[in-house]
Amino acid sequence: MTIPPSLRSLLDRLHGHLLGTYGLLALAALLFLVFSLTLPNTFPTQDNISSILSNQSIPAILALGATIPIATGKFDLSIGYGLGLAHVMVMQLIVDESWPWPLACLVVVCGGAVVGALNGVIVEFGQIDSFIATLGTGSIMYAFTGWITDGARIVPGPNGLPVSFTDLYDSRFLGLPVPAYYVLTVAAVLWLVLERLPLGRYLYVIGSNPRTAGIIGIPTRTYSVYAFAGSGLVVGFAGVLLAAQQQTGNPSVGLDYLLPAFVGALLGSTTIKPGRANALGTVVAVAVLAIGLAGIGQLGAQFWATPLFNGGTLLIAVGLAGYSARRRLRGGATTTRRSLAEPSAAPANDSHP
Structure with missing residues (x-):
């Protein structure tokens, strides 16, 4: 039986849509199944699942923060440095300055938004490429982190940190670690903002075609600054959680989170809403990374396996994103050619002289 060309084209588009939208989610389920069968005594356990959710909460939140500027076509390379500065500032204010921890956390989160807005101002009004600008501001943040700590760790006194502060990370709710709920909350808020x-x-229009956005009246510079400010706000919140987790101020720890965050954000742009950064896609991408890293770790992989996995996945993510963009362009061009080739649908003129 020969399939008509129109039906074949429809099936091809449907297959491509399903694969692009849900392929990464299926991969996460497949990885979990494979590791569960390979490691039946350790991987599919509640303790392991709780450990994955807890350990990957900060990278997930940071990846969601990185997603916001990416929606506008910009990149914030300062998020790792900002994370390090934020968590050090929390420890500095609580331990050395004896601030109440809620006030210290609020100041740091708001400060993150201010720093993000400054990044946006430098990129948009200074007309500096986002890669270069945020790399430069990130280096300045790293310098501030070293100046605050004098290159040493900030360690609490004999009484330690307030229990209510450490519970921000250590507590559980309904059998799951509380940080998992933070991820879901941030993802839900970001989904609401971006999709509804x-x-x-406006951010998506700016990301797809800034010139068109300006022509139709969108203040592109202002909304790009908003995107960087939102990213900084999320980074500040992630820094608070990192301080509650580490319970010390480590001036160099933030850099370890930069690559996983961008891997999650870029890989997330290839799923759920293929071709554009989106919150749900980022969560799915982080889940794939978390399951993969946990699985290879339990299989006894060497220490270098983690950066190898992250770097390889980043290359794949960028490649898939580029392929998805080229495919959409080809699809649009094909549709245009078909429209031009079709005979006019205007009614014929039946009048006679």
């Missing part, structure tokens, strides 16, 4: 509010639509 005018702000998100």
Whole structure:
């Protein structure tokens, strides 16, 4: 039986849509199944699942923060440095300055938003490429981190940190670690902003075609600054959680989170909403990374396996994103050619002279 060309084209588009939308989610389920069968006594256990959710909460939140500027076509390379500075500032204010921990956390989170807005101002009004600008501001943040700590760790006194502060990371709710709920909350808020509010639509328009956005009246510079400010706000929150987790101020720890965050954000742009950065896709991508890293770790992989996995996945993510963009362009061009080739649908003129 010969399949008509129109039906074959429809099936091909449907297959491509399903693969692009849900392929990464299926990969996460497949990885979990494979590691569960390979490591039946350790991997599919509640303790292991809780450990994955807890350990990957900060990278997931940071990846969600990186997703916001990516929606506008910009990149914030300062998020790793910002994370390190934020968690050190929390420890500095609580341990050395004796601030109440809620006030210290609030100041740091708001400070993260201010720093993010400054990044946006430098990129948009200074007309500096986002890679270069945020790399430069990140280096300045790293310098501030070293100046605050004098290159040493900030360690609490004999009484330690307030229990209510450490519970921000250590506590559990309904059998799951509380940080997992933070990830879900941040992802839900970001999904609402990007998918349901005018702000998100403006950011996507700016990311797809800044010139068109300006022509239709969107203040592109202002909304790009908003995107960087939102990223900084999320980074500040992640820094608070990192301080509650580490319970010391380590001036160099933030850099370890930079690559996983961008891997999650870029890989997330290839799923759920293929071709554009989106919150749900980022969560799915982080889940794939978390399951993969946990599995190879339990299989006894060497210490260098983690950066190898992250770097390889980043290359794959960028390649898939580029392929998805080229495929959409080809699809649009094909549709245009078909429209031009079709005969006019205008009614014929039946009048006679």
